[in-house]
Amino acid sequence: MIVNHNIWDPLHECLERRDLERLQLARLRATLARVSQVPCYQNKFKQAGVGPDDIHTLEDLAKLPFTVKDDLRQNYPYGMFTVPMRDVVRIHSSSGTTGKPTVVGYSRKDLNDWSNLVARFMTAAGVVADDIVHIAFGYGLFTGAFGLHYGAEMIGSAVIPMSGGNTERQIMILKDYEATALVCTPSYALTLADRIAKMGHDPRTYLSLKVGLFGGEPWSEELRREIESRLNIIATDNYGLSEIIGPGVAGECLCKKGMHIFEDHFIPEIINPDTGEVLPPGEKGELVLTNIVQEAMPLIRYRTRDITCLHYDKCECGRTLVRMEKTMGRTDDMLIIKGVNVFPTQIEEVLFQVEGCEPHYQLIIERKGTLDTLEVHIEVNENIFFDEMRKQRAFVEMLEKRLATNIGLHAKIKLVEPSLIPRHEGKANRIIDKRNK
Amino acid sequence: MKVKQISIFIENKSGRLAEVTRLLGEKGVNIQALSLADTSDFGILRLLVDNTDVALETLKEGGFTVNKTEVVAVEVPDQPGGLCEILQVLDKTEVNVEYMYAFVARNVGNAVIIFRFDEIDSAIETLQKEGVNLLTREQLYGL
Numbered sequence: 001m002i003v004n005h006n007i008w009d010p011l012h013e014c015l016e017r018r019d020l021e022r023l024q025l026a027r028l029r030a031t032l033a034r035v036s037q038v039p040c041y042q043n044k045f046k047q048a049g050v051g052p053d054d055i056h057t058l059e060d061l062a063k064l065p066f067t068v069k070d071d072l073r074q075n076y077p078y079g080m081f082t083v084p085m086r087d088v089v090r091i092h093s094s095s096g097t098t099g100k101p102t103v104v105g106y107s108r109k110d111l112n113d114w115s116n117l118v119a120r121f122m123t124a125a126g127v128v129a130d131d132i133v134h135i136a137f138g139y140g141l142f143t144g145a146f147g148l149h150y151g152a153e154m155i156g157s158a159v160i161p162m163s164g165g166n167t168e169r170q171i172m173i174l175k176d177y178e179a180t181a182l183v184c185t186p187s188y189a190l191t192l193a194d195r196i197a198k199m200g201h202d203p204r205t206y207l208s209l210k211v212g213l214f215g216g217e218p219w220s221e222e223l224r225r226e227i228e229s230r231l232n233i234i235a236t237d238n239y240g241l242s243e244i245i246g247p248g249v250a251g252e253c254l255c256k257k258g259m260h261i262f263e264d265h266f267i268p269e270i271i272n273p274d275t276g277e278v279l280p281p282g283e284k285g286e287l288v289l290t291n292i293v294q295e296a297m298p299l300i301r302y303r304t305r306d307i308t309c310l311h312y313d314k315c316e317c318g319r320t321l322v323r324m325e326k327t328m329g330r331t332d333d334m335l336i337i338k339g340v341n342v343f344p345t346q347i348e349e350v351l352f353q354v355e356g357c358e359p360h361y362q363l364i365i366e367r368k369g370t371l372d373t374l375e376v377h378i379e380v381n382e383n384i385f386f387d388e389m390r391k392q393r394a395f396v397e398m399l400e401k402r403l404a405t406n407i408g409l410h411a412k413i414k415l416v417e418p419s420l421i422p423r424h425e426g427k428a429n430r431i432i433d434k435r436n437k
Numbered sequence: 438m439k440v441k442q443i444s445i446f447i448e449n450k451s452g453r454l455a456e457v458t459r460l461l462g463e464k465g466v467n468i469q470a471l472s473l474a475d476t477s478d479f480g481i482l483r484l485l486v487d488n489t490d491v492a493l494e495t496l497k498e499g500g501f502t503v504n505k506t507e508v509v510a511v512e513v514p515d516q517p518g519g520l521c522e523i524l525q526v527l528d529k530t531e532v533n534v535e536y537m538y539a540f541v542a543r544n545v546g547n548a549v550i551i552f553r554f555d556e557i558d559s560a561i562e563t564l565q566k567e568g569v570n571l572l573t574r575e576q577l578y579g580l
């Protein structure tokens with residue numbers, strides 16, 4: 001039985017897998033025919049010795065080469081577009097911190113599709129036409145604000161295009177306009193709660209908010225619980241990246257058991273980031289997305305660099321769409337030690353939790369015989385330096401234990417004198433991998 | 438009855454101990470006693486010096502991690518079994534010793550043992566009650 005509450009597009013969100021796959025294959029083949037007109041893809045297909053005609057099943061997708069962020073940079077600004085500029089009605093851009101940004105184009109139909117995709121996850125979070133949606137993302141080249149804006153409008157909610165900044169004014173508008181849904185980054189939600197409390201009001205009752213749609217930065221389950229209890233709202237997560245439409249790739253339903261990927265628009269794959277091999281369902285790896293609907297700039301097998309895993313078992317909400325877990329890190333930072341994926345951020349987290357410990361550390365990975373070893377060098381400071389050897393040893397053992405629990409791997413902790421670890425020079429110096437020498 | 442001691446974290450590699458003594462020597466700080474506890478990775482160097490504040494500042498500026506702690510200096514009577522008596526007092530009273538080290542103090546003439554106690558105030562009280570001779574900072578440095 002399908003319960004149609006909170007489902008924007010029941011036809012596409014509750015398809016039987018067989019029907020979904022049939023739709024995906026047809027859309028994939030049509031998209032491949034279109035991208036074959038783009039020089040970048042012509043070259044890629046030629047080099048790989050495959051083409052659209054070799055794709056007969058969804059499994060054949062794995063034969064196609066990947067698209068990476070660098071392809072977008074090399075074809076900057078408009079080289080990846082599959083339609084002439086007369087059909088492009090909007091241009092957005094990634095918030096790239098280094099070098100040239102990456103550009104994305106939308107046709108009129110793309111904007112309409114995008115609005116419907118965002119409407120899907122906003123509806124899944126409980127947003128309806130009666131709602132008043134306060135958008136505190138910055139409006140601009142970044143896709144976040146416009147995406148949520150269009151989605152809310154599509155649902156028929158009243159949209160307040162607040163944009164970022166000026167927290168006290170935000171609170172006044174939220175209060176006076178009786179906003180019921182909040183769109184911002186999760187950390188800004190806490191800033192709002194703090195400020196309301198500082199103004200002498202109870203953040204749980206001061207506003208009319210009932211739901212928050214948070215994104216734009218990674219956030220944990222603990223942070224979700226904190227936001228929910230402090231603002232007395234339901235907090236939901238969604239996923240998207242500007243290269244692939246923006247927000248609207250995936251979003252949570254109220255079961256909060258992962259984000260449903262809108263598979264009728266995007267085909268997800270999980271790959272081993274080192275070998276490029278496609279991994280079976282349930283395994284953790286890099287998310288690869290193929291855009292099978294977009295007109296202006298569909299990307300084929302785009303490597304998102306985000307690590308997650310996919311769950312295909314049925315969700316209680318009635319949607320048949322696959323669910324992706326919260327992203328667990330970026331492949332750029334991932335280390336594989338003894339077959340275990342380790343992210344420097346996990347180690348940083350452990351250090352942050354220890355009082356007095358500053359996250360000045362260095363990871364040394366070596367291969368002794370056939371075994372990989374991880375050594376974590378931590379700079380000592382007065383707070384974690386004890387004059388008694390017994391206490392100093394206990395401190396090291398406590399850290400080793402916590403690290404082992406967190407990363408699933410034994411790492412040897414070595415305390416080092418301060419300033420021997422280079423600071424503020426990026427991750428290159430934080431990680432010394434001696435295995436490939 | 439408390440004597441100030443400084444502890445320095447040093448990595449187990451050549452030159453670090455020499456660097457500590459060089460820095461202190463340059464500032465004219467005199468090292469009265471020295472003890473090193475070490476593991477294969479690092480060591481904790483403990484020093485009694487005539488000018489604790491200057492030593493602390495100098496080493497911090499030199500990039501070392503330094504802590505100041507308080508210890509008790511006990512004079513060992515110049516007679517057979519002198520050390521044994523003190524240790525028996527400690528045993529009997531269940532005072533908890535974190536570590537200890539000994540040296541011969543020029544100004545005292547006798548062997549001096551430095552004790553680091555878990556609870557220094559109650560340890561001092563106990564030792565004094567038992568008639569153990571505790572040295573003041575002035576006695577130790579001959580000031």
Ligand SMILES: [Zn+2]
Nearest residue numbers: 253255315317
């Ligand atoms: Zn669901």
